[in-house]
Amino acid sequence: MKTVNTLVVTLVMGVIGLIVGYLIFGRLAGDYISPLAIFGSAEGLLERVSYSLRDIESIRQRIIISGIIGSVIGLIISLTNIFKK
Numbered sequence: 148m149k150t151v152n153t154l155v156v157t158l159v160m161g162v163i164g165l166i167v168g169y170l171i172f173g174r175l176a177g178d179y180i181s182p183l184a185i186f187g188s189a190e191g192l193l194e195r196v197s198y199s200l201r202d203i204e205s206i207r208q209r210i211i212i213s214g215i216i217g218s219v220i221g222l223i224i225s226l227t228n229i230f231k232k
Contacts, residue, residue, distance in 0.1 A: 156225040157218050164217015168210035175201055185210065 173179050185207050 153222065153225040157221040160221025160224070161214050161218035164220070165210060165214035167217070168213025171213070172206050172209040175206070180206065 169179075169182065169185075173182075173185065180201075180203070185203060
């Protein structure tokens with residue numbers, strides 16, 4: 148049961164990290180970029196050029212790093228609570 152709780156806390160904190168990362172880094176020229184544009188893949192040449200000009204890759208990396216940091220924080224919180232019990 149402790150493993151399930153650890154996994155749930157880690158996943159929830161990872162999702163929260165992604166959301167916070169999107170709120171912080173998901174803006175471009177004052178407007179939020181569509182999550183589909185951030186996490187989707189560029190299919191055509193024009194779309195790839197547009198992604199590179201708008202620096203979508205950098206934004207995507209920052210948001211994913213925020214999610215990873217959230218997951219690590221969730222894991223640490225969960226593990227410290229397990230050891231306290």
